Amino acid sequence: MIGSMPVEEFSYGVDMAGLDPASLGESLRAVAMDAMFDIPRMSSWLAGFVAAQQAVGLNMLRRLSGEQPQPVAGPAPGDKRFADDAWKHNPFLHGSVEEYFVRLNAAHSLVDSARVPEVTRRKAKFAIGLMMDAMAPTNVPWMNPTVIKEALDSGGGSLVRGLRNFLDDFEHNGGRPRQVDASGFQVGRNLAATPGRVVMRNRLIELIAYEPQTPKVYAQPLLCSPPWINKYYIMDLAPGRSFVEWAVKHGFQTFAISYRNPDASMAALSMDDYLRLGVLAALECVEELTGCKQVNIAALCLGGTLALLALAHLAALGPEQAKRIGWATLTNALIDFEEPGDLGIFTDEAAIERLETKTARLGYLGDKEMSGTFDALRGNDLIWSYVVNNWFMGRRPPAFDILAWNGDSTRLPAAMHSQYLRACYLRNEIVKPGAFTVCGTPVDLGMIETPLYVLGAESDHIAPWRSTYATTQRVGGQAKFTLSSSGHVAGIVNPPGNPKAHYWTKDVAERGVAAEVWRAAAAKVDGSWWEDWAAWACARSGKLVAAAKLPAGEPAPGKYVVDDLGPMLDPISGFSVTKTAAVSKGRKAGAGDGHSDGRTRANDAGGKTKAKGKIPR
Numbered sequence: 001m002i003g004s005m006p007v008e009e010f011s012y013g014v015d016m017a018g019l020d021p022a023s024l025g026e027s028l029r030a031v032a033m034d035a036m037f038d039i040p041r042m043s044s045w046l047a048g049f050v051a052a053q054q055a056v057g058l059n060m061l062r063r064l065s066g067e068q069p070q071p072v073a074g075p076a077p078g079d080k081r082f083a084d085d086a087w088k089h090n091p092f093l094h095g096s097v098e099e100y101f102v103r104l105n106a107a108h109s110l111v112d113s114a115r116v117p118e119v120t121r122r123k124a125k126f127a128i129g130l131m132m133d134a135m136a137p138t139n140v141p142w143m144n145p146t147v148i149k150e151a152l153d154s155g156g157g158s159l160v161r162g163l164r165n166f167l168d169d170f171e172h173n174g175g176r177p178r179q180v181d182a183s184g185f186q187v188g189r190n191l192a193a194t195p196g197r198v199v200m201r202n203r204l205i206e207l208i209a210y211e212p213q214t215p216k217v218y219a220q221p222l223l224c225s226p227p228w229i230n231k232y233y234i235m236d237l238a239p240g241r242s243f244v245e246w247a248v249k250h251g252f253q254t255f256a257i258s259y260r261n262p263d264a265s266m267a268a269l270s271m272d273d274y275l276r277l278g279v280l281a282a283l284e285c286v287e288e289l290t291g292c293k294q295v296n297i298a299a300l301c302l303g304g305t306l307a308l309l310a311l312a313h314l315a316a317l318g319p320e321q322a323k324r325i326g327w328a329t330l331t332n333a334l335i336d337f338e339e340p341g342d343l344g345i346f347t348d349e350a351a352i353e354r355l356e357t358k359t360a361r362l363g364y365l366g367d368k369e370m371s372g373t374f375d376a377l378r379g380n381d382l383i384w385s386y387v388v389n390n391w392f393m394g395r396r397p398p399a400f401d402i403l404a405w406n407g408d409s410t411r412l413p414a415a416m417h418s419q420y421l422r423a424c425y426l427r428n429e430i431v432k433p434g435a436f437t438v439c440g441t442p443v444d445l446g447m448i449e450t451p452l453y454v455l456g457a458e459s460d461h462i463a464p465w466r467s468t469y470a471t472t473q474r475v476g477g478q479a480k481f482t483l484s485s486s487g488h489v490a491g492i493v494n495p496p497g498n499p500k501a502h503y504w505t506k507d508v509a510e511r512g513v514a515a516e517v518w519r520a521a522a523a524k525v526d527g528s529w530w531e532d533w534a535a536w537a538c539a540r541s542g543k544l545v546a547a548a549k550l551p552a553g554e555p556a557p558g559k560y561v562v563d564d565l566g567p568m569l570d571p572i573s574g575f576s577v578t579k580t581a582a583v584s585k586g587r588k589a590g591a592g593d594g595h596s597d598g599r600t601r602a603n604d605a606g607g608k609t610k611a612k613g614k615i616p617r
Contacts, residue, residue, distance in 0.1 A: 027123035031114045049106045056099045063091035073101035081138040086145035096137045104132045126345050133379040141392045150393045161394025177386035180403035192233035194245045196556035200285045204277040206258045206558040212547040217253040219542030221290045224256035225299035225307045231408050232258040238401040257282050260560045262413045267363030269413040279310045290548040294326040304333020311448045316441035329453040332463045332491045336470035337428045347425035359414035367409030449477035457484045457491035472509035481509040484529050496528040503529040
């Protein structure tokens with residue numbers, strides 16, 4: 001037994017829920033078997049566990065008599081589950097909390113002492129976390145004082161509403177509690193709402209050009225490279241909270257990639273295709289539209305990984321190609337996967353083989369599986385808090401733009417997903433010169449001389465900040481590192497005005513300086529890193545000039561973001577003077593010139609209609 005649940009029951013439960021991509025049940029069984037065959041260690045562990053349980057019982061008796069004994073174990077500061085004073089002042093409830101954390105600590109100590117491989121230990125500890133999150137006393141409705149008070153105050157109405165919410169989620173949300181009330185959000189209206197138009201479409205991306213909002217713009221345009229694991233508009237969230245809007249209002253002629261949601265027909269697409277049809281195709285189109293030979297890139301998460309691969313690819317092609325990107329911003333992007341955080345639990349050989357078997361049948365990794373994995377990383381915040389709020393207390397989930405975006409999930413092509421996991425998480429090839437090849441060129445990060453602004457987030461559980469800092473130690477050019485006080489998503493949704501926001505920064509991250517040493521020497525600044533980034537980026541983006549004239553096109557946010565493939569239009573035949581001039585100079589047709597990548601011309605008639613789409617529920 002682990003905690004108070006038999007291993008086989010836990011394994012069965014996670015398999016039913018689809019939460020066992022990393023063989024968590026097998027890892028728990030390995031720990032249990034190791035303990036059973038080491039009688040002295042098991043006896044010592046049991047003796048300590050029984051003694052702690054006895055102390056919990058004695059403490060409860062002492063509290064009943066009016067004493068205030070020191071608890072044997074308890075929640076960490078800031079654990080919101082036990083915020084109600086009844087958990088502290090009611091002797092029985094206090095005892096249940098103390099006993100819960102005794103079990104949690106005992107389970108962790110058993111795993112820590114197990115003679116199993118480190119990867120097995122990490123999986124087992126993660127599995128115990130999932131299990132113990134579910135077993136928290138707050139998740140027992142008749143024990144939770146907040147639930148009981150709500151039921152009494154509403155005359156039982158909260159329980160009736162909770163049952164309705166549960167039945168609705170069971171029927172329409174895969175049996176999972178909803179995290180957000182998305183009914184008030186609409187893509188193109190109050191999400192992804194910065195005015196713009198689609199100026200290019202190929203089989204993988206749409207390129208959105210945003211309308212300039214300043215009298216003049218910086219000479220070097222800005223291309224936003226979002227992650228393809230979610231919809232692009234995390235970079236263009238709600239008005240006032242949009243990084244794209246911020247950039248446009250600060251004088252950048254801004255473009256953004258919007259990826260198509262892959263289906264089975266795209267199963268064979270690789271990282272080469274994502275680079276060629278994505279960043280490189282968009283880069284060439286921006287060059288042609290603006291007439292500028294240097295384009296800058298702002299990238300997030302996997303979009304940052306791909307952007308750095310583009311930098312390495314262009315550097316390998318020679319100095320002239322490398323100069324096509326003036327500078328790049330990498331936000332919460334992993335390049336060095338030596339310490340990938342909790343996601344590393346899901347990416348050993350056995351786990352990848354299980355995923356490959358599943359994706360081979362479909363041609364892609366399903367969106368629900370991805371969202372389930374990420375939710376499991378923060379089960380208390382992303383699962384159980386909504387069980388209590390929605391099902392036990394009968395409340396609606398909050399209307400929150402980030403969670404609305406998070407629920408708008410995407411799929412991943414089978415071939416690309418497998419290649420990404422193996423090359424990055426399993427073998428960490430990108431940081432090994434020549435070990436990884438993309439679009440025919442070996443990757444050597446040391447050849448990258450492009451100035452970088454690298455951002456990490458202090459509480460990021462997907463791209464740990466020390467790992468994002470490692471990027472500054474791998475590239476050949478100068479890199480500035482900034483550490484935000486936020487998490488993975490709030491790392492990009494970080495508008496000025498939050499009194500709790502702060503960041504640490506230095507002008508340059510010196511080579512050979514460890515992450516903790518850098519942090520100790522960095523200056524802490526109150527406010528949003530957006531302001532620091534704007535000062536850094538504006539100084540490196542050229543003079544202020546008149547904005548390039550944009551061709552007509554369908555209004556942003558386009559079709560791909562609402563899973564509408566739209567018509568594949570005629571190939572581009574000269575949508576701007578710049579395109580015509582480029583062709584007249586004899587530039588050779590290539591991966592991004594409107595021929596080999598299937599790029600299409602924006603629909604001239606499309607500007608008369610507004611692209612709209614509800615967040616999927």
